[in-house]
Amino acid sequence: MPDVNMQVELAGVTLKNxxxxxxxxxxxxxxxxxxxxxxELGGIxxxxxxxxxxxxxxxxxxxxxxxxILNSVGLENPGVDAFIQEELPFLRTFDTKMIANxxxxxxxxxxxMCEKLSAAGVDMIEVNISCPNVKAGGxxxxxxxxxxxxxxxxxKKHAGSVPVMVKLSxxxxxxxxxARAVEGAGADALSxxxxxxxxxxxxxxxxxxxxxxxxGLSGPAVLPVAVRMVWEVAQAVKLPILGMGGMSKGTDAAQxxxxxxxxxxxxxxxxxxxxxxxxVRDELADLAARQGLASVSELTGGVRPW
Amino acid sequence: xxxxxxxxxxxxRQLTPDTVSMTLAVxxxxxxxxxxxxxxxxxxxxxxxxxxxxxxxRRPISIQSWLGTRMGGTITVVFEAKGEGTxxxxxxxxxxxxxxxxxxxxxxxxTPGPYLLVGGGxxxxxxxxxxxxTGCSSTAVLGFRSKDRAILLDEFDSACIDVQIATDxxxxxxxxxxxxxxxxxxxxxxxxxxxxVLACGPKPMLKNVANVAxxxxxxxxxxxxxxxxxxxxxxxxxxxxxxxxxxxxxCKDGPVFDAEEVDWxx
Numbered sequence: 285m286p287d288v289n290m291q292v293e294l295a296g297v298t299l300k301n302x303x304x305x306x307x308x309x310x311x312x313x314x315x316x317x318x319x320x321x322x323x324e325l326g327g328i329x330x331x332x333x334x335x336x337x338x339x340x341x342x343x344x345x346x347x348x349x350x351x352x353i354l355n356s357v358g359l360e361n362p363g364v365d366a367f368i369q370e371e372l373p374f375l376r377t378f379d380t381k382m383i384a385n386x387x388x389x390x391x392x393x394x395x396x397m398c399e400k401l402s403a404a405g406v407d408m409i410e411v412n413i414s415c416p417n418v419k420a421g422g423x424x425x426x427x428x429x430x431x432x433x434x435x436x437x438x439x440k441k442h443a444g445s446v447p448v449m450v451k452l453s454x455x456x457x458x459x460x461x462x463a464r465a466v467e468g469a470g471a472d473a474l475s476x477x478x479x480x481x482x483x484x485x486x487x488x489x490x491x492x493x494x495x496x497x498x499x500g501l502s503g504p505a506v507l508p509v510a511v512r513m514v515w516e517v518a519q520a521v522k523l524p525i526l527g528m529g530g531m532s533k534g535t536d537a538a539q540x541x542x543x544x545x546x547x548x549x550x551x552x553x554x555x556x557x558x559x560x561x562x563x564v565r566d567e568l569a570d571l572a573a574r575q576g577l578a579s580v581s582e583l584t585g586g587v588r589p590w
Numbered sequence: 591x592x593x594x595x596x597x598x599x600x601x602x603r604q605l606t607p608d609t610v611s612m613t614l615a616v617x618x619x620x621x622x623x624x625x626x627x628x629x630x631x632x633x634x635x636x637x638x639x640x641x642x643x644x645x646x647x648r649r650p651i652s653i654q655s656w657l658g659t660r661m662g663g664t665i666t667v668v669f670e671a672k673g674e675g676t677x678x679x680x681x682x683x684x685x686x687x688x689x690x691x692x693x694x695x696x697x698x699x700x701t702p703g704p705y706l707l708v709g710g711g712x713x714x715x716x717x718x719x720x721x722x723x724t725g726c727s728s729t730a731v732l733g734f735r736s737k738d739r740a741i742l743l744d745e746f747d748s749a750c751i752d753v754q755i756a757t758d759x760x761x762x763x764x765x766x767x768x769x770x771x772x773x774x775x776x777x778x779x780x781x782x783x784x785x786x787v788l789a790c791g792p793k794p795m796l797k798n799v800a801n802v803a804x805x806x807x808x809x810x811x812x813x814x815x816x817x818x819x820x821x822x823x824x825x826x827x828x829x830x831x832x833x834x835x836x837x838x839x840x841c842k843d844g845p846v847f848d849a850e851e852v853d854w855x856x
Contacts, residue, residue: 311824315842318592318822331826339829339837342856344817346827348647348674353819360826360837503646555820556646558691559594 288572289579290565292326294524294547295447295473297407299326299381302580303537303565306528306551307332307385307410307451308357312371313378319558324565326547327381329475330367332412334386335393337363347484347493352503352530353552354482356496359387364397368404381407383449391438398442409446410526411439411471414453414478426453426478429465436469449473449526452517454480454506459513460520467521474517475526475549477510502552506530511543518544518585532560534567541583592822595619597690599682600664605741609712610680611654613666614688621659631656633719634697634790634813634846637665638821640689641675649675650818650841652790653693654715654742655722665693668715668741694821695845698811700724703785706731706775706808707750708768708799710791711739716813718742720788721749729784730754731771733791737762769798776806784808789849800849810849816840831856 290301305316307329313322322328340360347354362370364386375382384406388394394411401409413435414426425431432450439448450466452459454477463474479500484493492498510529518525527545531537532553540548553560572580601613620631631653638648651667671680682688697716702725707717710733721728729752734740736759746753754771755763764771772787787803789796790813803810819825823842830838831853838844 309820309825311826315820315822315824320591339831339835340826341829342831343827343829345829346647346817346819346825348645351644351646353646355819355825355827357826357829360829552646555825556640556648557594558592558820558822 288569288577289581290569291579292547292581292584294526295408295449297381297447299547300379301326301565301569302541302547303561303568304329304381304383304526304547304549305554305561306549307383307412309551309554312367313375314371316554316558317378320562321378322375323379324562325380326565327383327407328375329383329385329410329549330371330375331361332359332385332387333361333364333367333397334359335364335388335397337361337366342495344493344495345499347499349482349484349501349503350505352501352505353555354484354494354499354501355479356494356499358496364400368400372404372406376405383408383410385410385412385451387412388435391435394435395438395442398439398446398448402442402444402446406446408473409439409443409448410475411435411448411450412478414451414455426462427456429461432462433465433469436466436471440470447472449475451478452476452513453478454509454513454529460516463517463521463523467523471523473524473526474521475528476517477506477513477529480506480509502530504530504532507536507539511539514540514545515543515587531564534564534571537564537568538571538583541580542585542587544585544587546581546584592691595690596687597665598687599684601666602682602684605668606739608670608672609668609739609741610671611666611668612679612682613664614690615663616665616690617663618659619690619692620656620663620665631693632697633700633723634716635693635695636845637667637690637692638694639679641678645675645678647675647819648691648821649679650694650821652716652813652845653719655719668712670712691821695841696843698788698813698846700788701785702727704728704751704783706772706784706787708772708787708789708791709733710768710795711735713789713791713795713813714742716790717788718745718749721746727751729775731756731768731775733757733768733795734762735759767798768795769802772799772802776802776808786810789813796849797854800852800854803849811846812849812852813845814840814847814852815845
């Protein structure tokens with residue numbers, strides 16, 4: 285292991301390394317804990333929670349696209365109470381930061397979930413205002429600055445001392461507008477990007493491959509969009525950023541950090557390779573060592589734009 | 591701990607123009623497999639194969655048969671070259687290596703004794719392992735679209751007491767669907783008391799077979815298919831609706847389910 289300090293700070297939380305796993309791609313950790321010690325990870329964004337259990341959308345929920353995938357899972361989850369009782373104690377056995385991810389139909393629901401999670405003890409709450417796969421709430425909150433601010437405010441009010449990170453949607457004309465609104469409302473950090481709305485059609489049956497017709501695009505195809513948006517947001521606000529979107533290599537992580545991210549999340553790459561987060565971490569450490577950095581955090585915001 | 595394995599292709603056979611049988615040297619994967627039943631590996635499980643660099647998703651392929659580590663440590667899979675991933679896979683040659691996760695999922699729960707094995711099309715191969723596992727005392731009912739698409743008939747002949755074939759176009763065996771043969775077979779159940787029906791194939795076929803089995807009060811297990819992501823139960827894309835209103839996932843809870851727990855009308 286090269287002699288680079290891999291520790292980073294995200295909204296006052298110290299991560300042992302900048303590589304986190306993205307919400308919705310890692311379940312509640314049980315499956316991948318059969319492959320390696322989850323304590324190797326900088327943090328875990330758990331599967332998105334709602335106040336009550338949700339069954340999610342009908343299948344097919346996934347379609348492959350050029351260097352990407354579309355998904356329309358629709359926030360299938362056991363509900364916040366079941367998470368706290370049955371999953372959190374297990375996740376707590378690992379030496380890593382636990383980030384709960386929540387979605388609500390109303391600002392009040394976000395508030396109730398923040399209260400429960402804060403009392404249960406998580407390291408951070410990621411507020412999802414950008415799920416493209418649910419009808420109520422979700423994306424609507426993420427595309428209108430005043431609604432995004434309202435949700436953020438309510439979450440902050442009920443999260444106690446637990447930092448609140450708001451996950452932004454790329455499905456907007458100007459992401460910096462939402463970022464500023466959320467910053468103004470008191471968010472502690474931002475995570476971006478969520479998936480980009482997309483569609484794939486089977487030309488023989490003339491049916492969309494996804495049963496929901498459209499879904500969220502992720503995978504390497506979206507990396508440049510993520511890098512651009514992290515860069516734009518980093519210039520618009522002072523909040524720390526968890527960058528994600530199509531990352532599968534150390535150089536991808538470095539791009540997101542140079543654009544302004546303090547930490548990064550691996551998502552879709554996990555489906556092909558359960559070990560992707562550890563490989564990204566090691567490649568990032570090598571890259572930082574080769575560039576003679578004492579700390580990987582020196583990459584953050586280091587892009588030299590023309 | 592689970593791991594990914596680099597597995598060399600040691601044998602490849604073209605069963606039909608679209609169907610390929612591939613045998614992989616899997617080292618100790620078979621004997622070190624971690625499964626929920628405590629048995630090392632069982633019929634109905636699958637391996638998750640990476641199909642080149644350009645495709646982000648692995649392809650889940652049912653295991654047709656295997657040999658334990660002391661017998662050489664191999665897994666044989668049979669698949670149809672249908673889409674981009676399986677076409678890539680079909681072009682691999684003996685000596686090439688594949689990146690494999692597995693064995694994954696929960697297979698058929700069997701005890702030695704006679705079962706009625708019902709397969710349709712590319713759902714036929716995993717039932718061969720069932721035939722061997724149930725002490726070669728089972729009867730197979732196999733359905734294909736036509737004679738030229740029939741596969742593994744010799745293998746089933748040697749591992750079953752009786753093999754009955756149905757084809758959609760009547761070019762081989764019974765002209766029609768397998769559920770008619772299943773009904774015939776279960777109707778004479780006095781002669782052969784089946785411990786259960788084990789079925790793998792397209793969903794409409796599974797639904798019909800499940801209905802017939804229920805009619806005759808014979809327990810039925812079905813191997814379901816759904817578009818899959820991670821293959822280990824984390825991404826939740828391969829959802830199947832259950833009769834009790836819950837959702838289960840093919841990769842982790844299945845692919846084999848009790849027919850009566852599945853919501854066939856979803």
